[in-house]
Amino acid sequence: MTYSEYNFDGLIGPTHNYAGLSFGNLASATNKGATSNPLEAALQGLAKMRAAMELGLKQGFLPPQDRPHLKTLRALGFSGSDARVIEKAGAVSPTLLSNCYAASCMWTANAGTIGPSPDTGDGKVHFTAANLAANFHRAIEADTTTRVLAHIFNDERYFVHHPPLPGAMHFGDEGAANHGRLAQSHGDVGVHLFVYGEDGDKFPARQKRAASEAIARNHLLDPVKTVFVQQSEAALDAGAFHNDVVGVANGTVLFLHEQSFADPQAAYSAIREAVPFVEIIEAPTNKVSLEDAVKSYLFNSQLLTLPGGEMALLLPTESEENEAVKSFLEETVSKNNPINRLIFKNVRESMRNGGGPACLRLRVVLSDEEAAAANAHFLLDDQKIARLEDWVKAHYRDRVIPDDLRDPAFMEESFAAMDALTNLLGMGAFYDFQKI
Ligand code: SUG
Numbered sequence: 001m002t003y004s005e006y007n008f009d010g011l012i013g014p015t016h017n018y019a020g021l022s023f024g025n026l027a028s029a030t031n032k033g034a035t036s037n038p039l040e041a042a043l044q045g046l047a048k049m050r051a052a053m054e055l056g057l058k059q060g061f062l063p064p065q066d067r068p069h070l071k072t073l074r075a076l077g078f079s080g081s082d083a084r085v086i087e088k089a090g091a092v093s094p095t096l097l098s099n100c101y102a103a104s105c106m107w108t109a110n111a112g113t114i115g116p117s118p119d120t121g122d123g124k125v126h127f128t129a130a131n132l133a134a135n136f137h138r139a140i141e142a143d144t145t146t147r148v149l150a151h152i153f154n155d156e157r158y159f160v161h162h163p164p165l166p167g168a169m170h171f172g173d174e175g176a177a178n179h180g181r182l183a184q185s186h187g188d189v190g191v192h193l194f195v196y197g198e199d200g201d202k203f204p205a206r207q208k209r210a211a212s213e214a215i216a217r218n219h220l221l222d223p224v225k226t227v228f229v230q231q232s233e234a235a236l237d238a239g240a241f242h243n244d245v246v247g248v249a250n251g252t253v254l255f256l257h258e259q260s261f262a263d264p265q266a267a268y269s270a271i272r273e274a275v276p277f278v279e280i281i282e283a284p285t286n287k288v289s290l291e292d293a294v295k296s297y298l299f300n301s302q303l304l305t306l307p308g309g310e311m312a313l314l315l316p317t318e319s320e321e322n323e324a325v326k327s328f329l330e331e332t333v334s335k336n337n338p339i340n341r342l343i344f345k346n347v348r349e350s351m352r353n354g355g356g357p358a359c360l361r362l363r364v365v366l367s368d369e370e371a372a373a374a375n376a377h378f379l380l381d382d383q384k385i386a387r388l389e390d391w392v393k394a395h396y397r398d399r400v401i402p403d404d405l406r407d408p409a410f411m412e413e414s415f416a417a418m419d420a421l422t423n424l425l426g427m428g429a430f431y432d433f434q435k436i
Helices: 026-030 038-054 070-075 082-092 094-099 142-152 209-218 233-237 264-274 290-296 323-334 368-373 382-395 402-406 408-424
Strands: 003-010 058-062 112-115 125-129 159-162 179-182 191-196 226-230 247-250 253-257 279-283 302-305 311-316 339-345 361-367
Touching: 003 038, 003 302, 003 368, 038 058, 038 311, 038 339, 038 382, 058 142, 070 082, 082 094, 082 402, 082 408, 094 402, 112 361, 125 142, 125 209, 125 361, 142 159, 179 253, 191 209, 191 264, 209 226, 226 264, 247 302, 290 323, 323 339, 361 368, 382 408
Parallel strands: 003 058, 125 159, 179 247, 191 226, 253 279, 311 339
Antiparallel strands: 003 361, 112 125, 179 191, 247 253, 302 311
């Protein structure tokens, strides 16, 4: 049976804006109140998907969620017509309103954690949508994400869906952003690397060890093939609010910053014991500081196995613009290791909210048979991606400022876009605003 890795990118929604909502995410804080460009953001995202497809890789996408999320606003006591709900919430708390307007589901590395079928006790693909309990604007994604995953992977013969973990922050779970899989090839049995945090001096840890352990149990992973490692507080306090800001794993390679883990030597020996063939490629602090790593997001790259077997890094242009990072990357590809190609893509609109190429994608390893059972509307080819580009161009604004969120006309525009998308994708009345 042939297995492939599918990258499911988040299709960036029409309300993409800069609201400074994520404590510990430096880009989000710095750009609070800036003018966003949802049109450009979505087209940049689609261009990245195209670039991966042109490398011969399989590409899917997850649709945006309905924002503003009226269901949440109504649950919080704002009533009346849809327009009145927006007006009242905007008057009482612009921050609350912006939380319900966030397009943050674009970062699908946080949509959930996946257990591919070669690794699970029952031979099925397991999905757990992340509860994203650490931030209000992200926590309200979990319910719809669960339904989106169940909609796309809707065949009980192959797919198992677990609800988001209970217990909110006690089991805070940020999905695949804190998880990596190492395997000789996508179809071989993999080892799962779960990275959790402990609160730093400055910033709180979002991913709890207990959450990662619960996911491993639910996904029926072999305990011998799981490794739990603590992220360093230095990385967290430098702005690595998710571990994928300081490291990425794929195939036989773990590519990371020297200061990613609390106890690197203990972590590396645990990983080597579980994955004897692992190649650890580490950026030393004297070449790339944690500050440069967080600014440039070089580790938030997609580490991709190309059809020929070589590996490429698909990186944000910010990492090409940083001298120290660029020279470390050039040194890396010139050395004898599987990574031998660098591809830089501009995803600046997302980067300004702290989301790089790796944040924008959820990896799902599927056999050909499993892929055939998934909903084909969400698996891309040239025609389908062109249709999404046309949809974006027809519905998106090229400029959004914080005050726009209080204008009911912006809500109407966003819902019109979502109605058109659900038609395009044959989803029926899927979203909460379509059911009220
Ligand atoms: O959760 N930013 C996201 C970025 C997520 C990046 N994902 C990964 N590292 N996998 C977050 O902090 C900012 C929204 C705002 O401030 O408007 C935001 O939610």
